[in-house]
Amino acid sequence: MNILLTGANGFLGGKITKRIIEYTDFDVIAVVSSHEKVKEMCKREGVDQNRVHFLSNEDFLKEYDVIIYSVYPHIFIKWIEMYQDSLKPGTVIMDVIGIKGWVINNLMKIIRDDIDY
Numbered sequence: 001m002n003i004l005l006t007g008a009n010g011f012l013g014g015k016i017t018k019r020i021i022e023y024t025d026f027d028v029i030a031v032v033s034s035h036e037k038v039k040e041m042c043k044r045e046g047v048d049q050n051r052v053h054f055l056s057n058e059d060f061l062k063e064y065d066v067i068i069y070s071v072y073p074h075i076f077i078k079w080i081e082m083y084q085d086s087l088k089p090g091t092v093i094m095d096v097i098g099i100k101g102w103v104i105n106n107l108m109k110i111i112r113d114d115i116d117y
Contacts, residue, residue: 002063004029006079007070008052009037012096016068017052018045029053029064061086069095077106089114 003020007013008030017028028051030038035054042049061067061083069076076095087093093115097103104117111117 001026001065002029003027004031004061004064004067005070006031006067008032009041010070013070014041014045014047016070016096017041018047021047021051027051027053029060062088064088064091066092066094069093069097071097073097073099073103076103077110080107081110084110084112084115087112087115090116092116 003026005013005017005020005028008017008028009032013030017030020026020028030041030052032038032041032054038052038054039049041047042052064087067087069079071079076097080093093111094117095103107117
C-alpha cells in the first residue's frame, strides 16, 4: 500500500510516520516543503530515512491509495480544491487536524463523489 502523508515534518505527522514505519511494512511518502525537513523529522523521531520519501509534486498523487493530512484546516481545504483532480478514484483521505465540524462542512462542498473522506 502507498501512504502519502502531508505535514510529515510536524509533531503529529512525525508521530504518524514513526508508527507506520514501526508497525507496518509500508513506506511513507512525505509531502513537505523541503527534503531537509524530512531528514529533521526522521532524526527527531528515530525513523529509518530509507523508508520515508520526499515528494512535492502533485503529478504523483494518482499513485496513492491513502492520504493522511496533518496540516492546518484552512490549508487542507485549499489543498483539496487545488489537487483533487490529481487523485485517483477511490482514494481515501484521512485527517488528524481535530477541527471536524469546520473541515467537514467545507470539504463536503467541494470534494468529488469518488473520493472517500
